[in-house]
Amino acid sequence: MLVSEAPLMRLAIGRELAPGFELIHALGTASADRRLDAGAAPDALVVDLDTAERTGVPAFLVRLVERGFVGPRVLVSTHFQPEPAAAYSASCLTHFALARPWRPGSLRELMESVLGVASLRAAAGIR
Structure with missing residues (x-):
């Protein structure tokens, strides 16, 4: 599930992930809550922190825990520095x-890694 109010951000993420990943778009945390209430069951979430509803994101992340969502959450922001973001990602x-803007392909690599897709592709000899 991709949670972002910004059309250009949804487009950029969609372009990078769409081949090989099915995306559920949510236009903010309220939209994401509605989709989850309606039965959407994403394997992972990508949450854009650079939104007008920035103060609502922590409450949304708490609601994910309350729902029992155990999948990975990728937090994307222009306020992250690339090196600390990478170190944080490696430790959790x-x-x-993920710092914005990201290097082309790095979001796909991160998603494949956290979902275990990279190891499946490597075992199958797929690039």
């Missing part, structure tokens, strides 16, 4: 950080 099992 559920939350990952």
Whole structure:
């Protein structure tokens, strides 16, 4: 699930992930809550922190825990510095950080890694 109010951000993420990943778009945390209430069951979430509802994101992340969502959450922001974000991502099992703008392909690599797709592709000899 991609949670972002910004059309250009949804487009950029969609372009990078769409081949090989099915995306559920949510236009903010309220939209994401409605989709989850309606039965959407994403394997992972990408949450844009650079939104007008920035103060609502922590409450949304708490609601994910209350719902029992155990999948990875990738937090994307222009306020992250690339090196600390990479270090944070390497040290956590559920939350990952990605600095905006990211290097082309790095979001796909991160998603494949956290979902275990990279190891499946490597075992199958797929690039």
